[in-house]
């Protein structure tokens with residue numbers, strides 16, 4: 256009998272849950288804690304930056320996970336997905352400013368809007384003003400328009416095609432996500448030709464993440480035609496990620512509507528492959544899908560900012576304890592915090608899983 260906790264089965268049954276850590280989020284302690292909590296909570300996939308250090312942090316969490324008493328003996332970790340881009344994309348950017356140029360009387364609205372406390376625009380106790388704490392910035396862009404002095408700019412990043420192949424071999428992910436935008440079929444095809452021949456044999460799933468807009472349907476059909484021959488040879492699953500309102504799920508309930516509308520549009524295309532929502536998803540997503548009668552049609556939901564923000568207060572407590580003790584701590588070093596984090600993650604995974612995947616340890 257097929258394993259009901261397997262990611263492929265979850266896709267087929269419409270139960271798929273993916274946690275998005277962020278294509279440019281590189282704060283290793285937070286990523287490790289997220290991977291541990293959501294992995295133990297029954298997530299089917301964790302989506303991270305294509306960065307070997309990030310991948311190593313996730314794998315170190317999953318190496319310790321079976322020893323913590325949460326999992327059955329045959330527990331297998333979620334699929335590890337890494338994200339790539341075929342051109343300029345907000346998911347692959349970092350904010351930047353030079354704090355030395357900031358007026359001393361600025362009220363620092365940039366600090367207030369940043370969801371990850373990535374901005375430190377004032378001198379710390381050592382007299383240093385870091386500006387942007389780069390690993391914490393995931394490119395959400397909220398700081399860019401609020402600076403009254405126009406000091407903040409975005410640096411866009413991407414891997415050159417020659418680096419993609421070796422990096423993927425080094426990281427050996429289970430799944431790949433390609434972020435693209437309407438009209439970039441030639442760039443998409445260039446990237447696809449680099450990864451397809453060598454790597455599809457190892458990759459269980461390829462996700463294509465594309466925001467909506469005029470020509471969206473025709474664009475996805477073009478991408479499918481590019482990928483289809485290689486996907487068939489490699490027996491690789493295809494997933495369309497409907498990136499409704501990118502990186503906004505923690506802002507409020509209304510952000511989910513764009514992802515749902517894009518999912519409806521994508522489903523209407525009847526393309527081969529699963530359809531999964533992302534971009535603005537949160538606790539309003541599943542009830543809304545249910546009300547619209549879409550639960551049988553979609554494969555699942557991915558949560559990014561919402562999923563991360565729900566565990567952040569627990570991670571802040573961990574940081575405070577580590578600070579008091581003067582030592583680095585992992586989430587599993589403080590069992591009550593680990594239990595709370597897994598419990599909270601289970602409630603989020605359980606937004607569309609009525610029953611928890613595994614019992615909590617005593």
Ligand code: SF4
Nearest residue numbers: 369392393395396398
């Ligand atoms: S607000 Fe967003 S883009 Fe700006 S520093 Fe914070 S995470 Fe980065």
Ligand code: SF4
Nearest residue numbers: 357361363365376402
């Ligand atoms: S809002 Fe602009 S000027 Fe003010 S501290 Fe932030 S980056 Fe500097």
